[in-house]
Amino acid sequence: MSEAKSESKAVESSQPTPALSAEAAEKARLKEERRRLKDIELKKRGIDTDKKDSKSPISKAERRALQEQQRASKQHGAQAKAGGSSQQHRDGGSAASGTRDAREVRLDAGAQHSASGTAAASTTSAAAQGKNTRFSMANRVIPEDKRMYLYLHLDTPQHPPSSATALEVVQSLSINNPAATDHGAGDAAAFAAGIRNAEFPPGPHVIAGMTRDDYVAASTGEPCKVGIAGPSGEPAEALLSDAIPPFSNGLGQRKVAKLSSSMMGIAIHPRIKEVGLRMATMEVSGANARVVSVLAAFADVIADYTPPPQTALYRNLAPHLSAQINFLVYQRPMSTGMGNAIRWLKSQIQNISADMNDDEAKSKLVTMISDYVKERITAAGDVIAELGVEKIQDGDVILTYGNSSTVQRLLIAARDMGRRFRVIVVDSRPHNDGRKLVHKLVAAGFSDLEAAAATTSDSSDMTSAPANHSTRGKGRGRNGLYGGVTYAPITALSFLMREASKVFLGAESFFANGAMLSRAGTAMVALSAHSFHVPVIVPCETYKFSEKIQLDAVVSNELGVPDALMYKTGVPDAEPVGLQCSPSLAEMEYSAYARDRYSARPRWNNRSSLASDTANEAASVIVGAAGKRGKGSKVAAPVAMSDEAKALARLNISCPLSEWRSTHNLRLMNLTQDITPPEFVSVILTEVGMIPTTSIPVVLREYQDQL
């Protein structure tokens, strides 16, 4: 599907129409005017731009073409069939590249490849003119409303945040190295593997506008530039609008002043920026994955850190880390596990003896960090998986919600141990994480029924299988078989809970009073389980235990991107506006009808939008048509097909939610967490054993020195 899409785009863009160029000219004129205004403003502040601007800028048309070429080359890979017309521009670009400061901008084939869209073009053109014209160039490409976020988010060390520095920042936007693109795709898997193997995810050390070398130089006192770009090289603009939402409609204003003052004069390590952005875009969202990646980044920060001359490492490292932490918190509020890990790290830094050599101290800290990950997360996960397997019996029906890495691991471990049980994955908007779990479970063979078919013989013998005594746990299910996976929306919960014999939930944190903090919706599942008398089992490493107590979810919560709540009719849930779905999901089969809702193979069948009925109807037509046309090919989401897309577009009733910003008194609230009362959780599986929720304070007390 994506291939088809990109191809059509590429075709479009490679031949600019006259109308397009007229439009471009108009736009350019406006921008030129805006630039002049800006220059005047800057002059007022005593910054001489005229002199710097004296080199002739490349023409607008040229820039436009270059930009299109960029896009084409991105979509077609390095061997872009950009055609002869654009060839000259590329030449021009590379010729100009000789003039720029090499440390500031690296632009090679790989960078062109990874960077895309307007921002990339801006960099190229800005680079072509050299750094002197940066203000004006940046001014042209970054729309007025986006620019604000730049001011808010980026300030360079050694300079107070100002419009000038922010603009300077724009100049280094989206500089990437070739590795960045490779990194994007297999990244979630890499983090998962990181949890399992306690290896830090391999990442490029250049993701944004600053290289690792720059950082090292900066930390020793030289000024450096700060840049911003998507984790896998998306245009910075998109990132700025999506990942860092303004929340202008009332809820949650970010604390700008605090950030800029505390970060003043301290460079943010590129790895921290990478991790921060990954978390902001929810690419790294699991509680464990976040801690693992943050600690890995800190290990790099520590390894790269050189204290100013004549000063001690242990004194300077802590404030240096605080700035990095501030950046992370700014991107996304810290989770409890992260807080605990960071507190631990800071106490370890304080414990460094003053007479220890800097390099020794650094390597010691790095080893300690990797040990922490191994002990508290990886090894703990092993123990938890073992405990969990004990609690799963043949014939069980396990209900789970969303996608928790610990639960996933536990279920797969149980299956590997030969347990035969069915899994119900309950999921909810806007993230629909459960699909990832379904994908993993199906890949692990959960939907294979043949292996379990032999167990039907003992049906008359009540005493042989303990689980059969249970009133629930009709694991043999509808087909008289064990095994299988069911995927359902959370709205089907009360129906499915009757079938479940055990509920496994993931937790982000446990408070001292035993209450559980977890993804929004968990409390609902736990409540339902409680009222149906189904035991709720929560695997949770002890490093996520918190000494805090929170009485309800409103006291403190994380606000998600409000736009995630919007829906587009005709677009499957996996792609809520402004968020990306995992590419693997696109490969899942599409079924327009709900008839396969309980089948083992996941299908996209429930598009829970207001117009779902009509949309489903239309989609079925589309699927039918597609089936006739492309025999054997995977049926993709209907949006990819032009005729059918038109059919859908007709159905596309305007959604009031999409205009929420301009509608008075319409607010979207996307709370990401909720609190589950302690009595709804039957047992917590931890590396110190199975404990009731009442024992959280005991564990906190007994492990005080380690936490």
Add this chain to the structure above:
Amino acid sequence: MSSKSDLRKTFDVVSYYNEVLKENTDVSAPVAAVSSLVELVKQQRATTMLELMKIVPEACAQLKCASHNSISLSAGCDVFLKQMARLSQGQSAEECSRSLIEAGTEFVQGAGKCRDRVAEFGSSFVRDDHTILVHSYSRVIMGLLRRAVKQNKRFRVYVTESRPDQSGLEAAKELQALGVPCEVVLDAAVGYIMEKVDLVLAGAEGVVENGGLINKIGTYQLAIVAKAAKKPFYALAESFKFVRLYPLSQYDLPTHRADLLAFKDSGPTNDWAARLVATNPMLDYTPPEFITLLFTDLGVMTPSGVSDELIKFYLD
């Protein structure tokens, strides 16, 4: 008993354990388990730590296999193994076994006092003119009531018959000897009698990690009825009965073996009786939310205190 060298080969933990239980009816299973393990350590000739670390767990496994009800026994085994793990650090096999024997003997001797301490803590909950409902026969409960009588408290007791072994009758006999007004009620009459009762007492085979109770069949329903009638339900247990188990349901117990039981007095078998499938478990599990308080030798605690004690004991 024959010479030591013979014993080394032939020492049978299981038979020794059964002997201990038979000789002294006042000894509970975990204590008997520890004393037979102490005997095993005395008899063995392990020269290396490794050997010792192999022999003892093997014996524990044997005991658990042989016993009808391995839960309370396993509590004793676990205590012993934990002690061994502690003592094994940086010691030779000989030193270790010596200190193990010492610690084990001390434990066995101290065990008798545990019951007294439970009685001491618990008897203050019994007051004049109380009506107490007791389930089955339990040595700890008897100890408590005996002490209450000694304190000149006047109270009545209802005892459940407690099928299938009718151990309630034994309790009634003992109480009558003490001069306590006592009546036996059917297990099925628990709901009927509950209104008259001021408090409910139950013993324990084992107290699990979350503070729940594993006890003679019928305890769970007793607890449910008590809670419904808003009567306090007190469980009595020595701290060596705390086990590191966490059952999620009745069927999550290691002893869940339905073949254990048959109707002993079902009379002459006929065709239909032979065709009957009898599920007749010995033990059930009472979740912590039904238990008001636990009287233990460590003090009177809420169910959540059990986990606290277990974590402290096993995780330091």
